[in-house]
Amino acid sequence: MDNFRLHFMASDHMVFDDDAQSVSLPTTEGSIGILAHHSNIIMAVVPGEITYRVANGDEDTVIVSDGLLKVENGEVMILVDTAERPDEIDEARAQRAEERAREELKRANTNRDIALASAELSRAMSRIKYSKKKHRV
Amino acid sequence: MASTKAIKNRIHSVGDTQKITNAMYLISSTKMRKARREAEDTKPYFDLLRREIRRMFAVGTDLSSRYYDADVDENVAGGRNAILVITGDKGLAGAYNQSVLKETQALIDRSDEYRLYVVGDYGWRYFKSRNANVCETFTHSMHEPSLAMARDITMELLDDFDRGDFDRIYVCYTEYGGSMSAGVPMHDRLIPFDRDDFVPQGEEKDRDASTVFEYEPDVETVLERIIQSYMVGYVYSALVNSYSSEQNARMMAMDSANDNASDLLDTLEKQYNHLRQNAITQEITEISSGARSLSSKGK
Structure with a gap:
């Protein structure tokens, strides 16, 4: 499975900044999953749970509030107001x-x-x- | 002239006061460093957010919403304004509170209708005692600026704004002007904000234009949600700026109080020594003249 770079940032700290296999997150259009080689896209993140699978297969879940998702040339950036385990x-x-x-x-x-x-x-x-x-x- | 005992008392009391002003100086400097460090941590996030907003404005040049407007004339007086005022909780900070209150008063005078949202006990008491139109349910102290607090403030303001209570939101705060300055009182329009603040420039413009993004469901929806986060960042930076200015103003006030106390102690010390020397001289004179009269009798 291909990995992609995930920058996951809350307003006051970095949640995750490394290679990941997949990430699923709640958006205005419902829950979506992102894998490597996704096309360029920008979406609004709504409050809910974000789950990401890191390169070694471990999964992690955080609760987030409003934010933004951006996929640019295979790199994924998630900006959220708050992120708490x-x-x-x-x-x-x-x-x-x-x-x-x-x-x-x-x-x-x-x-x-x-x-x-x-x-x-x-x-x-x-x-x-x-x-x-x-x-x- | 006062007695030596009175002067000694005075020296003690000035010394005690100096201990307090010195402690307040140290506390303020610690508080300020902490707030600035926390603000530094959030900077990368809001810089990125700002960049994405710029990108969206570049794509949707014809976008318009109640949150942002292409042309609001800043010079037009009047309108229904909400004014977020950021003051300190306590005095003893030089002219810090007065300057921002003056700035607010100028803005009130220009508005047809206004409602005040006051952060900080000092401003709250000030406007309450003058029967200004203060939002009663809005109670925030200025003990330590935090993102959670900025979020609460922004949401309360936006709730009232969305209900149509007013047309604009202003922020009156104090811009931090470095360690040698007491800060500059400012007012900024928070909503509707100016699209011109978000024009991409130079290199970034070229780079942004070269990548094409798909927006789901559309630019407007995404932008609307992001802008609220951006406002939280804006309010937070106004809070941190004001808080730093307040602590800095207090440090400067306490520093000069310390200097004054030292000067006063010097003078008092001299006075005390002078009096003591006088008393000694007088005593010696008395003793020696007494001795002389005794010995002259003895002859």
């Missing part, structure tokens, strides 16, 4: 919830607001703690 997702969401709760707490004026926001904050913090523990196992 399934086990990272919970932690990332919990962290965002924590940030939001902190902001609400800062602006809270009444006692009730403060109570609500700090409850939300402690929930978020315990979720982060839990997902970190799960990670390590």
Whole structure:
């Protein structure tokens, strides 16, 4: 099976930049698969799962948000806003919830607001703690 | 003249203040370095994105959408504007907050109708106390710029824009001007943005023209989706620029506070020594004159 070069980049880090055998990804036109020697094309990627098979046959899956796919002269480039592995997702969401709760707490004026926001904050913090523990196992 | 004890107290309190300003200086410089490093990491991505947008505009020269427009006259006043204002959370940063607020006020004065989306507690309090038209549900602090935050901000703005609440979105932020400058307050139009910003030039133009791409389903659909990602990048860079300027302004303010404290300490130290010397001299004079009178009696 022929390999092709896959540049897979999220906005804040490189996900994968090496030879791959195949990649399947969700687009506005439905899920598509790409092999080597694909014709030149540009498509919009929609939120979903991208699975790619690397040169030695291993498969990897990441969850992505909106982005762009480009095939240019046999090289495949995928640009997405965010890319997270399934086990990272919970932690990332919990962290965002924590940030939001902190902001609400800062602006809270009444006692009730403060109570609500700090409850939300402690929930978020315990979720982060839990997902970190799960990670390590 | 004050007593030596009062001066000693003063020296202590100035010294303590100097410790605080010095610590704030160090904290700001660390925060700024971290934010700039994170922004560097995202640069390659947004550069690539920008390139693809340029390529699409080159293909579809007759494209038009509510997000981008061929000719919006920047000089025409009025219209319904949404203004995203980026300020800091705290003061003690020289004129940083005031300059960007002034820039915003100028933009408000030019609009027929406006709504403010304020990032940062300082700006929020400022406009609230003046009963400006602030979007109540839009609450973002400026503690640390992140892509997730830029994404939330952009989506909130676009939601209201798509509902037809306003015709344009402006961003008021502070452009980072290097370590010796307090930054330059700016306003930019985010939507509809100018296609002229995306004209491919020179070598890149030739190279892009030589490769033909198929667009699925069509250029317009792809472009529409990409442009939102691009806006997130734009908002993020405005956040990082403002944040760096804020930290830099704070570093400069704290640096001069440090210098002032050192000067003040010097003067106080001299005053203190002077007073102490006076007291000693006086004591010696008293003792020696007392001794002389004793010994003259003894003769």
